[in-house]
Amino acid sequence: DAGVIQSPRHEVTEMGQEVTLRCKPISGHDYLFWYRQTMMRGLELLIYFNNNVPIDDSGMPEDRFSAKMPNASFSTLKIQPSEPRDSAVYFCASTLMTGAYGYTFGSGTRLTVV
Amino acid sequence: GDSVTQMEGPVTLSEEAFLTINCTYTATGYPSLFWYVQYPGEGLQLLLKATKADDKGSNKGFEATYRKETTSFHLEKGSVQVSDSAVYFCALTSNRDDKIIFGKGTRLHILP
Numbered sequence: 001d002a003g004v005i006q007s008p009r010h011e012v013t014e015m016g017q018e019v020t021l022r023c024k025p026i027s028g029h030d031y032l033f034w035y036r037q038t039m040m041r042g043l044e045l046l047i048y049f050n051n052n053v054p055i056d057d058s059g060m061p062e063d064r065f066s067a068k069m070p071n072a073s074f075s076t077l078k079i080q081p082s083e084p085r086d087s088a089v090y091f092c093a094s095t096l097m098t099g100a101y102g103y104t105f106g107s108g109t110r111l112t113v114v
Numbered sequence: 115g116d117s118v119t120q121m122e123g124p125v126t127l128s129e130e131a132f133l134t135i136n137c138t139y140t141a142t143g144y145p146s147l148f149w150y151v152q153y154p155g156e157g158l159q160l161l162l163k164a165t166k167a168d169d170k171g172s173n174k175g176f177e178a179t180y181r182k183e184t185t186s187f188h189l190e191k192g193s194v195q196v197s198d199s200a201v202y203f204c205a206l207t208s209n210r211d212d213k214i215i216f217g218k219g220t221r222l223h224i225l226p
Binding site: 004031033042043045048050055056091093098099100102103104105106107108 | 146148150155156157158159160163165203207211212213214216218219
């Protein structure tokens, strides 16, 4: 298995532009998580899905952020409009089941908003 | 609520030194406990786990024992290498929801 695949690896955009981050989970995994990592705030859970349905989006910072999972093999995290404070590394992770299984993380997307 | 507390870094050691990174947790019930490692420029990788009291997780020379009486899950390695330089995260999953709760991470530097 190729693992959790995220694209792009790096994204540089100007303030006010729309940004879309993509994630392909491991085939058969029923849970998908989006995290944001910064030096100041560490690792933050933004939203997670179970069987393509959003379960908890309480970590989404504001209405500029939205996430979708149209099918079991694809999810997007969109920021519109982007701001410099959104600069971070965004990780996607998936798991077959929660509890003792742990997550498999993608390599992340480093977003820079200038 | 459930939480994880781990020692703040950075931790700097010489090659072949003994490593301990402390982790304590607060949780109701019987959580599963994890250590994840993040190498520069990469995502987090599961290093080891333990699912019940007195279980010992081990991988790549690292070990951690689930101590319910002290609510701890300290990470140890007998002889570290330069290649162990990374950020280490202690984490737990509770019985009440699907989420993993991560500690803030401990950066480890190993000097040759």
